[in-house]
Amino acid sequence: MSTPGSGPYGGQYPPGRPAQFPPQGYNPYGQGNPGGGYGYGYAPPGRLADWPSRVGASLLDSLIMAIPAIAGVLAALVIDGNKEELGAGGGIAMIGGFVVAFGIWVWNRIVQQGRTGQSFGKKVAGLRIVDAHTGQLIGMGKNLGREVCAQIFNQLCVLNVLWPLWDDKQQTWHDKVVSDIVIKS
Incomplete structure (x- = not known):
């Protein structure tokens, strides 16, 4: 005492x-x-990102992943033509497109976002992910947990992506799980 x-x-x-x-x-x-x-x-370590900016950043990230996946499907159609079933060449092209898309997701959303707080979409939109309490980057480990939770929550319920519209810290459920916020950088 x-x-x-x-x-x-x-x-x-x-x-x-x-x-x-x-x-x-x-x-x-x-x-x-x-x-x-x-x-x-509570005082955030920066100005909280608004919902339209977050959605725009997410759409950009999805677009860069969709390009190789679509290219793989188109290559499969070109290789196999009008066949009823997908042949070996078409299957390899399609799988290759999806593997490249997954690799882009890992690099962009796990590695880059974990290291810098920004994926490609967040960088273009001027957003950054930081710890809600310290304002520091959350790192790759927490970011991996965030992204896995985001995939699960987004598949289970659309409310996850809408939650920032009425949340006082403008967080999604996956933000709350790892205690991060998205700010304007």
Whole structure:
């Protein structure tokens, strides 16, 4: 137990204020704090990204993945023509297109987004993913969890993508699971 005048700031809590507890104007909820105290209010580490920007970034990311997948399907149609069943050459072309699309997803959404906070779409839209509490990048591990949760939630319920429209931190469910936010960079 500390005595008045002792504490982490050498006798002052916080710096420049007399030692008292709770501090004058203290509001644990951080809202409407008249004394400018040191409550637990939430202040994002940047301006939160709006929903249309997030959707646009996601569409760009989907488009760059769709290109090789569509190219694989078109190559399969060219190779096999009007056959009823897909032949070996067409099958290889189609599988190749989907493998390349998956590789692009891994590189763009897991590696790049984990390292920089931005996928290609987020970079174009001027968005960045950061930890909701520290404002730091979330890294590849948390980002992988975020993307896996996003795939699961998006397949189960369309509300996941709509959730930022009414959420106070403009988070989707997968943002909430890993405790991240998307901000304007």
